[in-house]
Amino acid sequence: MKSIVVENLTKEYGPHKAVDNISFSVSHGRIHGFLGPNGAGKSTTMKMMSALLPPTSGDVFIQGKRVTQFQNYIKSVIGILPEELPLYLNMRVAEYLKFVAQINRVQEKDLAVSIKRTLKQTRLEDVAHRLIGNLSRGYKQRVGVASALVFNPEIIILDEPTLGLDPASIKDMRNLILELKKNHTIILSSHLLHEVGQLCDDLTIINKGRIVTSGSYENILREFKKSNQIEIEFKDFKKEKMDDFIKKNSLVDSYEIHLDKVNLKLKTDEEVRDELIKDLVQHDFKILNFSAKKTELEEIFLEVTKNDENSL
């Protein structure tokens, strides 16, 4: 079931097209990564999805309802954490969450439960009665996330939720997002591609207002998978010895040295790791570490955004 369907969405500011005829969909109960370089049109798209900005043309449907027609309904089912945190610095954390819940029409009888649940989820219980202005950047970020959750929306849009967080808090945030996935559909935009790779089921990469690729994370990895590469760490590595090995060996095409590791590019996509290890050992190579090199999201991101620039 599709929670969000974006159809031929375009946003123009005068002659400039911030978003150019994009279409993609987000399935219910999935974490959908929304990536792109700065100025790619991510925030504009997310604002149009949450009824904060009307599109020039095209449509967004949230749970089958057209965003431009059912604005109040859309706003009540979407919780959004913008990149710039919308915090009232002179309010206390619990007071702020109460205000956000109230303007999002949480019933008076449910307020206390909603606030308590959100404080617990975002681990803000200890600072519930502190002024937001006195909190650290990391805590403020958590308050921002809490404001997107406090009225229990079905769809949560998180724009850079880990911005300014320390590694431990990033881990907490990752666990929180995974926990939220059980009951919510999540759209996640982040520049921490490693985090996105760990969290997202689906991806949409956008550049210069246009979609470069969209689909399930696994499919995108498969699509952009580079030729079979093996990363090996040798003891007493000698270049001449490797040159000699490659001339004689039928599996390896070429190699590259990266610091203390060697990347072997294989001639085939088939599974030949056991044979390769056997050959290397026979040629008296001392192997300390041996692993298949994975295609990283960062590589895909750089490749698709670079290709897109070249094509312009």
Place this chain on the structure above:
Amino acid sequence: MMKILYKKEIKSYFASPLAYVVSALFAITCGWIFFNSIARYILDLNNAGPMGAQNIKFGPVVFQIFGNINLLLLFFVPILTMRLISEEKKLRTIDLLYSAPLSDWSLILSKYFAALTVIVFMLSTTLMFPLVLTFSGLEDYSYFISGYLGVFLNITLYTAIGLMCSSFSENQIICVVVSLVLSFFLWLITWASHTTENFYLVELYRYIGISVHFDMIRNGILELYHFFYYLNALFLCLLVTKKVLESRNW
């Protein structure tokens, strides 16, 4: 929903020192004006002697006091209203309000009434003047009633102008300057009525200018025409504010 926004706005006013500082300065300055006006009145009475005292009226003194209070409000109201929307824009909290199922009118009216409450609270510090005079034997309060009514109507308009200007920019200095200029313009435009003999233009200048309406009301001339003026101007300012908020969609 308006009640929630109104309460938040009132809390926000009293959480910062601005409202207290401005109210205190206003009360001190008004006190100074009141003291000097009454002292001058008493001096004139004493100098006039028993016969001449009959010609010295108390009404014009009160009339002048409210004129000066109004002049002070021209400066103080923009200071209190400058942050209403511009601060929300600067802190990006406006996005929080836009992302909630709230209408622009509820946002505008809650902010307007909250600011009006704070300014009326500030004005209420001057109630001690008629109170002091009551102990000195004041019996006719009509000058004060019409004076307060005139000043209150002016406040309703200055607040709307301040709110409107606050929506123009996230820079509060720009907002306060534009608000001051617009409020003064409403006073000065009446002067233009002396520069033409065209009846319609004269009437137009006199209608647009606030001073004619204020003078009539503080003199106790309560015609519907004057109330319509305030209502029209107030609605126009709030409508422009709404259009400015809507411009985010352009």
